[in-house]
Amino acid sequence: xxxxxxxxxxxxxxxxxxxxxxxxxxxxxxxxxxxxxxxxxxxxxxxxxxxxxxxxxxxxxxxxxxxxxxxxxxxxxxxxxxxxxxxxxxxxxxxxxxxxxxxxxxxxxxxxxx
Amino acid sequence: xxxxxxxxxxxxxxxxxxxxxxxxxxxxxxxxxxxxxxxxxxxxxxxxxxxxxxxxxxxxxxxxxxxxxxxxxxxxxxxxxxxxxxxxxxxxxxxxxxxxxxxxxxxxxxx
Numbered sequence: 001x002x003x004x005x006x007x008x009x010x011x012x013x014x015x016x017x018x019x020x021x022x023x024x025x026x027x028x029x030x031x032x033x034x035x036x037x038x039x040x041x042x043x044x045x046x047x048x049x050x051x052x053x054x055x056x057x058x059x060x061x062x063x064x065x066x067x068x069x070x071x072x073x074x075x076x077x078x079x080x081x082x083x084x085x086x087x088x089x090x091x092x093x094x095x096x097x098x099x100x101x102x103x104x105x106x107x108x109x110x111x112x113x114x
Numbered sequence: 115x116x117x118x119x120x121x122x123x124x125x126x127x128x129x130x131x132x133x134x135x136x137x138x139x140x141x142x143x144x145x146x147x148x149x150x151x152x153x154x155x156x157x158x159x160x161x162x163x164x165x166x167x168x169x170x171x172x173x174x175x176x177x178x179x180x181x182x183x184x185x186x187x188x189x190x191x192x193x194x195x196x197x198x199x200x201x202x203x204x205x206x207x208x209x210x211x212x213x214x215x216x217x218x219x220x221x222x223x224x225x
Contacts, residue, residue, distance in 0.1 A: 108156075108157050110155075
């Protein structure tokens with residue numbers, strides 16, 4: 001089966017600009033998660049979708065970040081306007097609804113804000 | 115979710131077993147122990163998880179102590195490709211589904 005796909009793999013934008021990251025989960029996985037690692041810090045949870053509904057968005061840093069998952073398939077994470085501290089690697093993961101199994105992560109999007 | 119404590123780094127000779135310890139003394143009855151790893155700049159990779167019984171899959175074995183306050187991930191024959199940061203994470207099977215990553219253990223497999 002195809003894994004979790006993230007696009008783009010790299011993005012360099014100027015402070016104040018807008019960037020949209022995309023994640024395609026494994027087909028049939030209703031759970032979709034966003035995480036990020038900013039420079040020198042640990043991987044942090046951002047939010048969790050179950051199908052198209054936001055189940056937990058407690059990790060979203062501020063209102064410059066907007067995540068959507070229309071139709072319960074792929075998800076987008078938009079940063080507007082981007083700030084320097086948003087630089088880092090953004091990971092998406094997916095899992096099936098039930099069970100205690102592990103998540104499958106994508107390779108991430110490396111975002112650099114200059 | 116219970117907090118975990120892992121050594122910052124470990125070395126292992128190629129071909130030998132790598133034993134990575136994790137302490138989770140505040141683990142509660144419904145919390146599972148998960149292990150993930152991150153190889154260089156790739157996304158985290160799920161390895162194995164368990165509740166109280168020892169578990170084994172094609173990647174590794176997980177040994178959980180009887181009191182469940184600590185566990186050990188065992189890579190039976192480490193290869194250079196196993197060089198990575200290994201994360202021990204404790205999480206319940208209900209409620210919040212987020213994973214809390216700590217600093218992990220940086221395992222360096224030496225040739």
